[in-house]
Amino acid sequence: MNPNEERPELQRAPKAYNNKEFLNSPFARAIRILAEYQQPHIQFRENDIQHTIIFFGSARIRSEAQFHVEMEAMNLHVANSNGPEKEKAEHKLSQLALQREMSEYYEDAVELSKLLTEWSMKLPRKDQFFISTGGGPGIMEAGNKGAYLAGGKSVGLNISLPFEQYPNPYISPELNFEFHYFFMRKYWFVYLAKALVIFPGGFGTLDELMEILTLVQTRKIRKEMPICIYGEKFWRSVLNFEYLADMGMIDHDDLKLFRFVNSPKEAFDYITTELTKLHNLTSV
Numbered sequence: 001m002n003p004n005e006e007r008p009e010l011q012r013a014p015k016a017y018n019n020k021e022f023l024n025s026p027f028a029r030a031i032r033i034l035a036e037y038q039q040p041h042i043q044f045r046e047n048d049i050q051h052t053i054i055f056f057g058s059a060r061i062r063s064e065a066q067f068h069v070e071m072e073a074m075n076l077h078v079a080n081s082n083g084p085e086k087e088k089a090e091h092k093l094s095q096l097a098l099q100r101e102m103s104e105y106y107e108d109a110v111e112l113s114k115l116l117t118e119w120s121m122k123l124p125r126k127d128q129f130f131i132s133t134g135g136g137p138g139i140m141e142a143g144n145k146g147a148y149l150a151g152g153k154s155v156g157l158n159i160s161l162p163f164e165q166y167p168n169p170y171i172s173p174e175l176n177f178e179f180h181y182f183f184m185r186k187y188w189f190v191y192l193a194k195a196l197v198i199f200p201g202g203f204g205t206l207d208e209l210m211e212i213l214t215l216v217q218t219r220k221i222r223k224e225m226p227i228c229i230y231g232e233k234f235w236r237s238v239l240n241f242e243y244l245a246d247m248g249m250i251d252h253d254d255l256k257l258f259r260f261v262n263s264p265k266e267a268f269d270y271i272t273t274e275l276t277k278l279h280n281l282t283s284v
Contacts, residue, residue: 032180032181033181033184036179036180036181036184036185037184037187040177040188043174043175043177044175044188044192047153047174047175048125048126049130049153049155049175049192050126050192051127051128051129051130051192051194051279052129052130052131052132052155052189052192052193052194053116053129053130053131053132053193053194053195053196053197053271054132054133054189054193054195054196054197055109055113055131055132055133055139055140055142055143055197055199056133056134056139056196056197056198056199056201056205056208056209057105057109057138057139057140057142057143057198057199057200057201057205057230058102058138058139058199058200058201058202058204058205059134059136059137059138059139059140059204060138060202061099061102061103061105061106061138061139061142061199061200061201062099062102062103062106062138063103063106063107063142064103064104064106064107066103067096067099067100067103070096071093071096071097074089074092074093074096075093077089078090078093102200105139105142105199105200105230105231105234106138106139106141106142107142108199108230108263108264109139109142109143109146109197109199109230110142110143110145110146110149111146111264112146112197112230112264112267112268113131113142113143113144113145113146113147113150113154114146114147114149114150115146115150115264115265115268116129116131116146116268116271116272117130117131117146117147117150117151117152117154118150118152119268119272120152121150121151121152122283123281123282123283124282127279127281129194129195129275130147130152130153130154130155130175131143131144131146131147131152131154131155132154132155132156132157132189132192132193133154133155133156133157133171134156134157134158134159134185134204135155135156135157135158135159135167135168135171135176135177136156136158136159136166136167136168137166137168139199139200139201140156140168141168141170144156144168144170144171145168145170147170148170153172153174153175154170154171154172154175155171155172155175155177156168156171156172156175156176156177157177157179157185157188157189158176158177158178158179159178159179159180159182159185160178160179160180186208186211189208190212190215190221193225194223194225194275194278194279195225195226195227195228195271195274195275196212196225196226196227196228197228197230197261197267197271198227198228198229198230198235199230199231200230200231200234200235206238209229212227213227213254213257213258216257217250217254217257224274224278226259226270226271226274226275227257227258227259228258228259228260228261228267228270228271229258229259229260229261230261230262230267231262232260232261232262233262235260236260241254241255242255
């Protein structure tokens with residue numbers, strides 16, 4: 001190398017906070033986690049969201065209208081199929097028929113969300129409660145839809161997944177969030193939550209239910225929070241809480257941490273009564 005040789009002009013390096021390659025690298029994970037804390041914090045504060053009611057439940061539960069559309073399409077597919085393809089289509093049709101009753105939970109979630117939002121909108125602004133869902137389809141969509149039909153705002157805390165999860169159209173645009181980290185998404189669910197409704201669901205719903213019950217049981221959540229497990233028939237087929245208590249895996253008092261509910265009115269009456277008592281609420 002000739003030190004006297006003229007050197008080409010060196011371009012400025014990108015600042016670290018503008019360097020996408022760095023920000024998406026494993027070395028910037030702490031920065032990304034902090035961003036998923038700070039950005040929702042600012043957005044909730046700007047929109048004066050202080051209290052939420054969580055709706056958890058399956059992304060796979062269809063509305064009655066969606067169910068009937070899928071049933072008609074599947075019946076047509078069966079009619080136009082032959083041989084092994086027809087057997088496969090008939091099997092899918094029988095599976096779909098078993099899920100007919102699950103559509104009722106979608107409609108119930110819409111109704112409950114609508115009732116809670118209408119009730120909340122009669123409270124002073126500082127005391128209002130906003131429906132908060134996982135932002136996707138199924139029960140999440142139903143929760144946001146009910147708030148939308150009532151003329152209120154609602155929150156959607158979406159998570160990037162390879163399937164099932166996409167923002168539903170009923171989320172308030174200014175309260176639509178997208179998360180990468182499950183634990184940061186859960187933090188924002190719980191931090192603002194004053195009540196919880198768990199509708200039927202799978203692994204994800206079970207995970208959310210058990211985590212919140214554990215946090216309440218261990219007093220990591222110190223606030224009193226009414227927890228409704230919606231659909232006693234479904235949940236008693238999935239979980240046997242009494243057996244856990246009988247075997248000493250939980251205390252019998254832990255069974256008081258939640259309540260089974262079976263209709264929008266029952267859930268609405270319980271939640272609003274508890275929240276009114278806990279927060280000294282009065283209507284405007």
